Amino acid sequence: MPVPNSFIVVALKEGENLSAPVDSTVPEDYVTPLATPPTKDGHGAAVLASFLGWTLDAFDFFLVVFSLTAIAQEFHRSDAEIALSITLTLAFRPVGAFIFGLMADRYGRRLPLMIDLVFYSVVEVLTGFAHSFTTFLVLRALFGIGMGGEWGVGASLAMEKVPPRLRGFLSGMLQQGYALGYLLAAVCFYFVFPRWGWRPMFFIGGLPALLGLFVRFKVKESEVWQKTRHSNWSSLGREICSHWKLFLYLTLLMMMMNFVSHGTQDMFPTFLQRQWGMGPTQRAVITAISMVGAILGGLVFGLLSDRFGRRRAMVTALVCAVAMVPLWAYAPSLTLLVVGAFLIQFMVQGAWGIIPAHLSELSPDSVRGFLPGFAYQCGVLLASSVGYVEAILAQRTSYANAMALTAFVVFTLAAVVVALGRERKGIPFGS
Numbered sequence: 408m409p410v411p412n413s414f415i416v417v418a419l420k421e422g423e424n425l426s427a428p429v430d431s432t433v434p435e436d437y438v439t440p441l442a443t444p445p446t447k448d449g450h451g452a453a454v455l456a457s458f459l460g461w462t463l464d465a466f467d468f469f470l471v472v473f474s475l476t477a478i479a480q481e482f483h484r485s486d487a488e489i490a491l492s493i494t495l496t497l498a499f500r501p502v503g504a505f506i507f508g509l510m511a512d513r514y515g516r517r518l519p520l521m522i523d524l525v526f527y528s529v530v531e532v533l534t535g536f537a538h539s540f541t542t543f544l545v546l547r548a549l550f551g552i553g554m555g556g557e558w559g560v561g562a563s564l565a566m567e568k569v570p571p572r573l574r575g576f577l578s579g580m581l582q583q584g585y586a587l588g589y590l591l592a593a594v595c596f597y598f599v600f601p602r603w604g605w606r607p608m609f610f611i612g613g614l615p616a617l618l619g620l621f622v623r624f625k626v627k628e629s630e631v632w633q634k635t636r637h638s639n640w641s642s643l644g645r646e647i648c649s650h651w652k653l654f655l656y657l658t659l660l661m662m663m664m665n666f667v668s669h670g671t672q673d674m675f676p677t678f679l680q681r682q683w684g685m686g687p688t689q690r691a692v693i694t695a696i697s698m699v700g701a702i703l704g705g706l707v708f709g710l711l712s713d714r715f716g717r718r719r720a721m722v723t724a725l726v727c728a729v730a731m732v733p734l735w736a737y738a739p740s741l742t743l744l745v746v747g748a749f750l751i752q753f754m755v756q757g758a759w760g761i762i763p764a765h766l767s768e769l770s771p772d773s774v775r776g777f778l779p780g781f782a783y784q785c786g787v788l789l790a791s792s793v794g795y796v797e798a799i800l801a802q803r804t805s806y807a808n809a810m811a812l813t814a815f816v817v818f819t820l821a822a823v824v825v826a827l828g829r830e831r832k833g834i835p836f837g838s
Contacts, residue, residue, distance in 0.1 A: 457561030465588025500555030507556030511776025527553025531612030559780010579709020579760030661786025705760030
């Protein structure tokens with residue numbers, strides 16, 4: 408029996424029909440966009456490019472973390488003043504997220520990603536030539552712009568291409584590019600710094616420019632963006648403003664998550680030097696071991712989030728991290744210190760590994776290039792002083808007390824913020 412002209416039957420799920428009157432104002436050639444699963448074509452290259460981009464971004468960032476005391480000596484500054492340069496880098500990341508995020512939603516994901524990779528590579532090389540502390544600070548601020556632009560563009564490109572059922576696991580892999588970058592920085596510090604000092608390490612930081620060529624020739628544009636792209640800037644602006652409540656929550660969430668990560672990572676090599684009296688080699692080895700834990704944690708909890716949900720997996724990781732604080736900060740032996748460093752980063756990056764999938768799923772298709780990345784980097788800005796605060800607290804008590812107190816507080820608050828939020832696990836993109 409034919410369907411009456413006055414109805415359109417839309418099949419939403421197997422066995423489910425909806426009937427709705429036809430609106431005479433709808434053009435005859437109008438087609439409702441249906442959610443389609445990401446194609447296999449190109450998603451591997453997109454994930455690899457985003458992963459390597461974030462890896463090299465983190466590698467460049469953590470070179471300063473490892474070289475902090477050496478840079479302080481060369482420029483005749485205190486640890487706290489060089490730690491301020493880390494704060495400056497973090498504080499400028501929202502600028503990059505704003506610029507490159509808008510470009511990603513207006514012009515596609517690939518072009519902004521290529522420009523960003525080349526930009527922060529050039530700035531990193533120039534950092535190795537910095538002749539004064541002022542120049543060093545300016546370059547670290549510019550690097551912050553590049554660092555802030557990479558994550559949002561890369562994550563949206565990758566998450567829009569991967570199959571929804573693997574989104575959590577691949578999210579964990581993608582985010583652990585950050586931990587791998589930290590690990591590579593430790594390896595670089597181990598081999599390069601004792602022989603040639605801190606400046607040559609920043610010359611190696613120019614490698615991401617080559618990744619731009621890979622994106623140019625191997626990575627295809629997001630099909631989700633092609634279906635939901637904005638035709639002009641005004642429509643994009645209106646769409647972004649309409650989601651201001653979501654933006655505020657995501658910013659709060661990312662502020663707490665950045666307190667969690669930067670509060671346990673940025674000053675950790677300095678903690679090993681000041682609290683334990685370790686040299687460059689020991690610091691590099693222990694940090695590298697902790698980052699192995701971080702990579703494994705991101706993959707494990709990312710996989711668990713595909714089965715049990717994003718929020719439940721994140722809260723579990725953060726609560727377990729609270730239990731690891733005493734072992735991490737007050738270990739009575741070197742062996743237990745290494746175990747504590749491994750376990751706490753397993754939990755920290757376990758929670759973090761879910762972030763690319765969680766933020767991408769919470770964000771609407773039409774602003775996914777901008778909203779997750781900008782909220783992420785605004786959270787970074789609000790949490791950017793954590794390393795400086797830890798350095799100041801350590802001057803009044805000890806590095807162990809300063810880092811333990813910081814970790815306990817931020818783990819607890821982050822778990823609360825995650826638990827109070829929403830979840831849209833496995834939602835199809837492009838609808």
